[in-house]
Amino acid sequence: MTFEQLQLIDPIMKALAKENYTQPTPIQEQAIPPVLAGRDLFGCAQTGTGKTAAFLLPIIQLLSTQQSRPNGKRVIRSLILTPTRELAIQIADNAAAYGAFTHLRCGVIVGGVSQRAQEQLLEKGVDILIATPGRLIDLMNQGFVDLRHVQILVLDEADRMLDMGFIHDMKRIIAKLPVKRQTLFFSATMPPEITSLVQSLLNDPVKVEITPVSSTAERxxxxxxxxxxxxxxxxxxxxxxxxxxxxxxxxxxxxxxxxxxxxxxxxxxxxxxxxxxxxxxxxxxxxxxxxxxxxxxxxxxxxxxxxxxxxxxxxxxxxxxxxxxxxxxxxxxxxxxxxxxxxxxxxxxxxxxxxxxxxxxxxxxxxxxxxxxxxxxxxxxxxxxxxxxxxRASSAPAKDGNRGPRGEGGGRRRGRRPNPGK
Known part of the structure; x- marks a missing residue:
């Protein structure tokens, strides 16, 4: 399949050509059509599968083909929540590249830097806002963020946001969004908490699963x-x-x-x-x-x-x-x-x-x-x-008394597991 077959508009095709993208990845191929059709989507995909473009391309198309607001004031029409500053900046860079030939304006809000520039960004108005939950909550509490016009919500790396303790911030943010909206939910893993969240937030979603989490790349x-x-x-x-x-x-x-x-x-x-x-x-x-x-x-x-x-x-x-x-x-x-x-x-x-x-x-x-x-x-x-x-019955015996296990091994040892996320 080619990007042309996904029926993307000319400004996006021009941007993809500039980025030397010719063929969609499997998740792009499966996710873009239902998102363009207005469906909620649950994507389970590991890093490197191309999921960022899988949600950005249809969002850019949907928003750029809408008529401008009569008073010309830009409002946040798509909100993309992501767990880390690096990922937010990366998504913003991609959004700027894919939307280079459209009239859309995107912005990024993250912690760790002065919020003054972010206040000015919100004052001027953006169509697509990429944000980490903590800083977004701060700016919402100060009255700088209006989420009443959001049409498309993206929760990216949702499993990691849960790991980082953002669940309450996420719920507070979602409570400020219109009930009638399109929600796109992406996670690299599928713990029970994610399944529960998907069921509570998404309406009859299309499910796209690329490279099951139990598999590792053969190469x-x-x-x-x-x-x-x-x-x-x-x-x-x-x-x-x-x-x-x-x-x-x-x-x-x-x-x-x-x-x-x-x-x-x-x-x-x-x-x-x-x-x-x-x-x-x-x-x-x-x-x-x-x-x-x-x-x-x-x-x-x-x-x-x-x-x-x-x-x-x-x-x-x-x-x-x-x-x-x-x-x-x-x-x-x-x-x-x-x-x-x-x-x-x-x-x-x-x-x-x-x-x-x-x-x-x-x-x-x-x-x-x-x-x-x-x-x-x-x-x-x-x-x-x-x-x-x-x-490990297949393990070969060690050669001497101080040498570790020589097979393909592991065993089970009782004890408390350390917290990996600190």
Whole structure:
């Protein structure tokens, strides 16, 4: 299928040609027609599937073909809510590109920067507003935002907004919208809370699911290293001697852990920058720009901050800490191997993370290949080793008493799971 077959208007086709887009992705192909027809839509898609254009293109078409208001005053006709500043800015950039040959005006509202420029933006008026919930609530409370004319609501990365505790802000914002509206809902994962939210917000929605969350891209080569927590940094430094790791996003569990890892890598003369919620907007944008331009080799991120990081040619994803939610693992590694390119996902597993491996493999229905021959094998007690061996019949025995599991392994260890989202 081509974009022409989706019956997009000439100004959008001209913009797509300028961006060198010729063929829609599967989610664009399936989502654009029902959105143009005015239907509510629920899209379940991982990063890199092209979902931003899947909702922006029809929104631009629907709004640009409407007659202008008699008094010429612009009002917010489409509201796009998204969890992070980076993602909001990225969506705004895309909206500007796709709508370059229309009369529409879009704006972005995020925290971490002065609100004065955002007040002026709202005063002048915008057709499409992209916002993070926290700052939008602030400006609503101050009387700067009027949502009474919104026709199309988009909730993007809804699962991550729930993870970040935005559920109450989302409900307060939605309560200010017209009851009669079109709602487009996108999520990378499908926890029960998302299903409940979809049922309460959407009216007879069309469902589009691209790449089920339980699957991982076949072109992504996965590697698993069992390593003690104290040896993770040195193992990473050793692996980074491989010059084929040209650019990588390294995932940590916490913001403090990201900063600590960057300090350790910097001491080893490896260029790395952290990106997380405690960084200012300018610092986060500078880190992202340096990474995209190749000035910085590694971007160290928490899951929340990583939403909105869009890098086309990412050679590696490294799980310095494994996530305790298996769907998050799938989402992370999906950042490499995009656009038909190959990619490698490297995961470190310390003792307390062993249960996560089993959960991930249960979800994906595939074993993660274990790299057993490395300088920092996990030191384990004999009962723990036996438990892993019993749970993984395919695992090969270790060669010596200090070597970690040599098969494709994991086991279950009792204990409280740490919070991955801090």
């Amino acid at each position: 992504i080569k996965q590697q698993l290293y069992y390593v003690d927590k104290a040896n993770k940094l040195q193992l990473l430094i050793d692996l980074l001697q491989d010059k084929s790791i040209t650019s990588a996003i390294v995932f940590t569990r916490t913001k403090h852990g990201a900063d600590r890892l960057v300090r350790g890598l910097t001491k080893a003369n490896i260029t790395a920058q952290a990106i997380h919620g405690d960084k200012s907007q300018n610092a986060r944008q500078a880190a992202l720009n340096n990474f995209k331009s190749g000035v910085t080799r590694l971007l160290v991120a928490t899951d929340i901050a990583a939403r909105g990081i869009d890098v086309e040619e990412l050679s590696h994803v490294i799980n310095y800490n494994l996530p305790n939610i298996p769907e998050t693992y799938v989402h992370r590694i999906g950042r490499t191997g995009r656009a038909g390119l190959s990619g490698i996902a490297i995961s470190f597993c310390e003792e307390e993370e062993i249960p996560y491996v089993k959960d991930i493999e249960k979800l994906t229905k595939q074993k993660i290949p274990v790299v057993a021959d490395h300088p920092y094998p996990m030191t384990m007690t004999q009962p723990e080793r036996a438990a892993i061996g019993a749970s």
